Amino acid sequence: MDKVIIAENLSLSYKEFETIISKASFSIDAGAFVFVTGASGSGKSTLLKSLYGAIEPRAGQLMVGGVKMNRISTSKLNFLRRHIGIVFQDYKLIKEWTIEKNVMLPLIISGYTKDISGPQVQKLLGHVKLIHQAGKYPPELSGGEQQRVAMARALAHNPILILADEPTGNLDEYSSEVIWNLLEGANTQLKTTIVVVTHRIPSSIKVPYKHYHIEMGNIHEVS
Structure with missing residues (x-):
């Protein structure tokens, strides 16, 4: 898949x-690292929601992972989401589940047994420096730790x-450094396509990236 x-x-x-x-027209290559910037209320989060099917296009066409998002069926949307990782600003962890089980969620949805998902979760918790917190629950962790759990879940x-x-x-x-390192690692080592909505692109970013900016409802590429 090229795009x-x-x-x-x-x-x-x-x-x-x-x-x-x-009337936005743009494309994102497989394996690209993309930043989308814009002022508060410019539509950054709205655009992101359209990419995982939380809202449908009002007009025009949108394809994500080869799936047409216009009037997408529930079954196709569920299929697509099995191939997408999402990191929310407010984490969206399940408070009644342990950290380990939260990270395991995408694997549970995909039908993997614990024999397979268990080692994967342990590896990811190691990457986000939280193996020692595996048995705890989200409210017991700091905000930074919760976001690292969310990052591990997105990669699971x-x-x-x-x-x-x-x-x-x-x-x-x-x-922040742990999150950026994981995103860069997923992009360079696994060739995962990364789309990040942010107010500001970090100066520490080391990978080549594409930059789109939203202003007055228009999306344009920043060279």
């Missing part, structure tokens, strides 16, 4: 007579695409 995301004249909104994203099923919404917006320096 993981293709948008043609894409318009997005929540209400019939409003426009948040207007070896997705073709990771979508991250302000993944380090409220984190301490150490947790």
Whole structure:
């Protein structure tokens, strides 16, 4: 697959007579690392939601992972989400589940047995420096630790695409560094396509990247 995301004249909104994203056309290559920037309220999170099917295109066409997102069926959306990792700004961990089980969630959904998913989860918890917290619950962890758990969960099923919404917006320096290193590692070593919505591109980023900026409903590439 050459292009993981293709948008043609894409318009997005929540209400019939409003426009948040207007007639956007862009594409993202498989294996690319992409930043999407813009002011608060510019539509960054709205665009991200469209990429995992939380909202449908108002007009135009959108393809993600070879799946047409216009009027997508529940079965096709569920299939697509098995191949996407999502990192939310507010973590969205299940508070009643242990850290280990939270990371295991995508593997449970995909039907893997614990014999297979267990070692994968342990490896990922090692990557995010949280093996010692495996048996704890999300409320017992700091915000930075919870986001590292969310990052491990997003990587658990070896997705073709990771979508991250302000993944380090409220984190301490150490947790931010862990998150960026994991995203860069997934991109360079696993060839995972990465799309990050953020207010500011970190100066420490070491991989080549593409940059889109949203302003007044328009998306344009920044050279």
